Amino acid sequence: MDTNVLLSPFHAGDSFASESLRILRTRRIYKVTSPVTLVELCATVSRLRREGTLAFEKQIEESLNRLGPSEQVYALALFFLSFGSVKVIGMDTVAKAPFDDLSFATLLEFMEACRIAPLTLLRSLDNVHIAAVKVMKRQGRTIDYLVTCDKGILGRREELRRTVDVPVLSPAELVETVRV
Amino acid sequence: MAVIPVKLNEREVRNLDTLVASGIFKSRNEAIRVLVSEGVRDRLQALFSEQTEGISEVVGFMVKRAMREKGAIRIISRITPSELIAEERDRS
Numbered sequence: 208m209d210t211n212v213l214l215s216p217f218h219a220g221d222s223f224a225s226e227s228l229r230i231l232r233t234r235r236i237y238k239v240t241s242p243v244t245l246v247e248l249c250a251t252v253s254r255l256r257r258e259g260t261l262a263f264e265k266q267i268e269e270s271l272n273r274l275g276p277s278e279q280v281y282a283l284a285l286f287f288l289s290f291g292s293v294k295v296i297g298m299d300t301v302a303k304a305p306f307d308d309l310s311f312a313t314l315l316e317f318m319e320a321c322r323i324a325p326l327t328l329l330r331s332l333d334n335v336h337i338a339a340v341k342v343m344k345r346q347g348r349t350i351d352y353l354v355t356c357d358k359g360i361l362g363r364r365e366e367l368r369r370t371v372d373v374p375v376l377s378p379a380e381l382v383e384t385v386r387v
Numbered sequence: 388m389a390v391i392p393v394k395l396n397e398r399e400v401r402n403l404d405t406l407v408a409s410g411i412f413k414s415r416n417e418a419i420r421v422l423v424s425e426g427v428r429d430r431l432q433a434l435f436s437e438q439t440e441g442i443s444e445v446v447g448f449m450v451k452r453a454m455r456e457k458g459a460i461r462i463i464s465r466i467t468p469s470e471l472i473a474e475e476r477d478r479s
Contacts, residue, residue: 210475214468217460221467247475254471260464267452267459270445282442286449286460332476356469 208240209336209355210247212378213287223356226378230354231291233387238293239350241316241339243332245295248284256280296343316342326370333360340371352376352384393419 208230215227230236255261261283263271271279288295300315319338320331327334337353344350353375355361364375376384395403403418412418452459462468 209472211467211469211472214462214471218462218464218468221469223469247472250475251468251471255462255464258464260462262461262463264452264456264459267449270448274441274445278439278442281439282445282449285442285446286453289446289450290453330476356467357473358469359473 208238208244208291208293209353209357209360210240210244210251211356212354213240213244213248213291213293214251215356215378217287221356223378226382227356229382229387230378231293234292235387236385238291239296239343239348240288240293241336241343242295242298243335243339244293245284245288247332248287249280252280252283252287256283296339296348298339298342300342300346323370327363327366329360329363337367337371340373344371344373352381354378354381 212223212227212230215221216224216231218224221227230238252261256279271282274282298314298316301312302315302318304311304313304318316335316338319341320334323338323341324334327337329337340350340353350373353367353371353373354377355375356378360367361375361377367373367375381387400415403415406412406418407415412421449460462471464471466474
């Protein structure tokens with residue numbers, strides 16, 4: 208699940224809001240994402256809070272106010288994951304970057320993101336997301352679909368399919384495919 | 388690797404030697420390195436847990452409310468979540 212799918216149902220003007228809601232509410236699909244999503248959620252929630260564009264009913268506001276400012280952001284990020292029962296698959300395999308004198312240890316996903324960059328021509332965080340899918344597959348996990356609301360990513364679905372060997376679908380297409 | 392001088396009392400050294408003699412570690416050096424590493428990791432995790440205490444309860448409450456009440460949490464930004472995340476990825 209791309210980060211935008213998790214947020215989509217909460218924005219009235221999002222073109223995939225109703226399909227994303229159906230996907231997040233169903234228990235028929237096992238939904239996963241990478242830790243990058245948690246980082247993106249925290250950053251996005253922080254920006255929305257600063258701009259005053261995240262609105263809550265009074266009870267939720269009161270509940271959040273019991274926490275400090277950083278904890279509020281973390282709680283909201285966890286809320287968006289929990290609402291859709293989306294599991295975060297940890298990145299814990301360390302790879303040694305083979306650059307002789309410049310050798311250093313890093314997460315396997317970062318090395319993979321470097322490797323696929325010339326194939327996808329996407330931005331850094333997009334590549335880390337895609338790399339996370341590749342690593343999950345290599346570790347024996349079955350990833351059937353990559354779901355995103357991002358029209359830029361959907362527009363490059365064929366290149367991405369060739370890179371990760373996973374179909375890239377919009378929430379509407381997933382709803383139609385798996386009939387949730 | 389950095390070399391850090393550490394003073395240990397006799398009892399601590401004896402305990403370390405017991406771990407080495409029983410084959411858990413190959414040497415005092417390895418025992419200290421592994422145990423320090425585990426201790427630091429546990430303390431950092433505990434520190435993070437302390438900082439996030441009380442969050443689960445709030446998250447659970449928010450999920451319950453959002454499931455029951457459409458509109459309990461709303462994003463009212465001018466741009467959509469897809470555009471917000473594209474901005475995060477420097478692609479706006």
